[in-house]
Each structure stands twice: as structure tokens, then as C-alpha cells.
């Protein structure tokens with residue numbers, strides 16, 4: 465059995481940031497990640513030879529932790545492209561110029577994609593402390609220690625930090641002894657931010673929408689894409705638009721090819737005929753990623769929830785067990801900044 469002081473479950477931004485803090489303090493830690501690659505909701509896909517964000521793409525001024533991390537790693541930042549006219553499509557398919565409010569002007573992006581953050585953090589960490597392809601299925605507390613079980617074996621730790629969405633922890637990890645009354649219910653009640661979403665990306669050799677005077681920002685009441693933005697790199701091409709898919713998760717899963725065909729037809733109808741010939745397309749459906757989304761997330765919250773740590777999820781197992789994904793951040797819950805904030809919160813109590 466492996467032994468460590470702090471076991472971090474989950475290699476998204478929150479887990480990696482916590483590992484980074486512990487490493488900088490010379491503490492003993494291990495991180496386990498269910499997938500073969502770290503990053504969690506941060507993911508880039510290489511399409512037509514270039515990386516595109518299929519998870520988070522933006523951060524915003526006034527988010528101090530992410531700004532500091534980007535500065536520390538010397539990553540290049542650029543403004544979300546938003547010059548030109550916006551488009552609005554009503555439910556009949558009619559398209560109007562400069563109606564609706566889809567502009568993401570003022571949002572910031574990282575050159576090369578958000579995955580650069582994950583790559584930089586992983587480079588700063590000792591590789592033998594990060595175990596990918598290892599999903600924790602059960603946690604058992606005995607004599608002030610916690611034993612974590614995965615298909616690959618057992619790890620014993622003094623502290624365990626669940627840097628996974630609370631709903632995922634509640635639905636997929638068996639706790640022995642059972643957590644205090646109300647804890648599982650409280651975890652299940654916390655929506656996983658953006659987990660029910662699917663992101664569609666279409667890549668082009670030229671920015672045809674920019675050439676026609678459009679920013680790429682659009683809102684549609686017809687769909688399948690309900691909100692569209694420019695997703696091109698900071699300089700040069702290939703160029704891209706991305707859109708959030710409005711069709712429900714079960715429909716887009718059953719009719720995946722049709723959803724993609726309709727999404728291409730939609731951007732062609734809205735921005736012009738050249739948009740009908742993308743170099744590449746991809747739809748990343750987060751609702752189907754079992755380590756991020758549960759069926760509870762398929763409907764999605766109406767607005768941005770008030771995240772934080774409910775009392776039922778504090779001081780668990782005599783301070784041995786902690787929740788620490790973005791959903792538990794007190795100030796910036798849900799955002800990338802919240803993932804970093806969650807790791808700061810956990811550091812104060814382990």
C-alpha cells in the first residue's frame with residue numbers, strides 16, 4: 465500500500481493548484497486523476513493542426529489568482545475578438561444584425577489555449593507524484609488515517625482532498641463510515657458548473673465572418689447553437705467559431721451526427737455560405753463525461769449558483785476529509801478562478 469500525507473483526488477485546475485501549493489511548502493502529497501490526462505474541464509482539441517479550447521476559454525479582469533498564475537508561467541494573454549456586428553437569430557430562423565447581447569468583449573484568453581495552464585503546472589510538479597488513470601472508488605477512515613481504494617490498489621493518507629465536483633464525489637465514491645447526516649444530500653444539491661453543456665467548434669482556413677464585418681458573437685433562439693463566439697488563435701489561423709449547443713443532452717447524444725450537421729448549417733445560414741465548408745468540426749459533450757457530469761447536471765441551473773461550502777461539508781472525519789473543487793469556492797465558485805480559490809481555502813485547513 466502506498467502512503468502519503470495529503471491525497472488529492474482529481475487533477476483538474478483545483479487539484480493541480482493544491483499540489484503546487486503543497487509542493488512549494490515541501491509537503492508530502494500524491495494526486496490521483498481518473499482520466500489518462502490531467503486538466504478536468506480544461507481541455508484543448510487539436511483541429512486542423514491547432515489547439516482549440518473545448519472547455520473553458522475565458523478569464524476576466526479582477527480574478528487575481530489566475531492572473532498571478534499566468535504571470536508566473538509567462539503565458540501570453542489576448543482579448544476575446546469582438547470587433548464587428550453581432551447577430552441574432554429568432555426561433556423562425558430569421559437573422560438580424562446587431563440585436564441581442566452576446567458580446568464577450570472584455571473577456572481574456574490564453575494564447576495556445578487554457579491547456580497551457582495545465583501543461584505549465586504539470587511541468588512544475590514532480591511527475592512521480594501524479595498518478596493518472598486512477599479513479600478513487602472508495603474511502604475508508606480508520607484510526608485517524610484514510611485509505612483510498614482504486615482498481616490499481618490502495619493509498620493511505622492523513623488527509624484526503626476531493627478536488628472533484630461534489631456531485632461526482634457523492635455519486636461515485638463510497639464513504640466508510642458514512643459521512644454525517646445531510647452531507648451526501650448537500651453535495652448532491654451543488655450543481656457542477658457548465659457540466660451539462662456541449663461545445664461545438666468549427667475551424668476555417670479564413671475568418672470569413674470577420675471579412676464580412678461580423679465579430680462572431682451571436683445568439684440564436686432556433687439552434688442547435690444558442691450562443692456563438694470567435695474562437696480563433698491570437699495571431700494567424702486556422703480560424704474558428706465555437707457555440708454552446710442548446711439541444712438537450714439526451715437528444716444530442718442520440719443524434720450526434722445530425723447535431724453537428726445542423727450546427728454547420730446554422731453558422732452557414734447566419735454568417736454566410738463559406739461557413740458551410742469547415743476544415744474540421746468537433747462537439748465536446750461534457751454531459752456525457754462520467755467523471756464531470758451526472759444526470760442531475762443535464763438540466764443545468766437557471767443562473768450562476770451561489771457556490772461555497774455548506775456546513776454539512778465542513779469538518780468531515782475529524783478534519784481528515786475536505787471538498788475542494790471550484791464548486792466549493794466562496795467567492796468565484798464555478799470559474800477557473802474559483803478552482804484556484806478552492807485550493808487556497810483547503811490549504812488553510814490541512
Ligand SMILES: Cc1cc2nc3c(=O)[nH]c(=O)nc-3n(C[C@H](O)[C@H](O)[C@H](O)COP(=O)(O)OP(=O)(O)OC[C@H]3O[C@@H](n4cnc5c(N)ncnc54)[C@H](O)[C@@H]3O)c2cc1C
Pocket residue numbers: 473474475476477478479496497498499502503504505506518519520521522523598599600601627628629632636637657658659661662663750755756788789790791798799800801802803
Ligand atoms: C464547456 C465549459 C466552458 C467553461 N467556460 C469557462 C470559462 O470560460 N471561464 C471559466 O472561468 N470557467 C469556465 N468553465 C468552468 C471551469 O472549467 C471550471 O471552473 C474548472 O475547470 C473546474 O476545475 P476543478 O479542478 O474544480 O474541477 P474539474 O476540472 O472538474 O476537475 C475534477 C477532476 O477530478 C477527476 N475525477 C473525478 N472523479 C474522480 C475520482 N473518483 N478519482 C480520481 N479523479 C476523479 C476528473 O476526471 C477531473 O479531472 C467552463 C466549463 C465548461 C465545461
